Amino acid sequence: YDCALGLLRIGPFNYEPHAGVELLLQQTDDVILQCLSTTPEVEEPSWVKMVREVLKHIKEHPFPAVTIFPDNRPHYFRRDNLGAWTPAELPNNNDSTPDANVQAAVQAVAGAAVAATGAWTQAGVTTTSAAPTPAALSPAPWGASVPPR
Numbered sequence: 001y002d003c004a005l006g007l008l009r010i011g012p013f014n015y016e017p018h019a020g021v022e023l024l025l026q027q028t029d030d031v032i033l034q035c036l037s038t039t040p041e042v043e044e045p046s047w048v049k050m051v052r053e054v055l056k057h058i059k060e061h062p063f064p065a066v067t068i069f070p071d072n073r074p075h076y077f078r079r080d081n082l083g084a085w086t087p088a089e090l091p092n093n094n095d096s097t098p099d100a101n102v103q104a105a106v107q108a109v110a111g112a113a114v115a116a117t118g119a120w121t122q123a124g125v126t127t128t129s130a131a132p133t134p135a136a137l138s139p140a141p142w143g144a145s146v147p148p149r
Helices: 021-025 029-036 047-060 100-117
Strands: 008-010 075-079 085-087 120-122 125-127
Touching: 021 047, 029 047
Parallel strands: none
Antiparallel strands: 008 075, 075 085, 120 125
16 A cells, blocks of 8 residues: 555466365355454454455456456555545556556656645655655565665
8 A cells, every 4th residue: 555645556466276265165154264264253243254255256266367467467446535445547657567657656746746845755854855756755665674664
């Protein structure tokens, strides 16, 4: 999640087909709760339903790289006025790298903020010196550790 842009990024990802997904879907709610939860006694009432939906999704998309991410690009979402996640439209800069559109959006947001105020903020410090490059504003690559602030 990029809190500066309000964007949630998903994927692209892939996984191997799950040979036991059909068997899991045939089980009772209690079996799913007891066997798939690490804390079955404290799960919310909707937990088993959510797990079944995930299992159905895995069954319907055994190769998500092909069926969900055919263009090998991440999907982006943002919250609407009611708080629901909806697909986000990003500017298309005709770059084929997966993060190109996010970097273009970061650059646009940073440029607009600097143009409007003549100042920019990073780590809670506002300055009027030259604005940072888009690479400096970009979030860390997925899986990279980010030092605490």
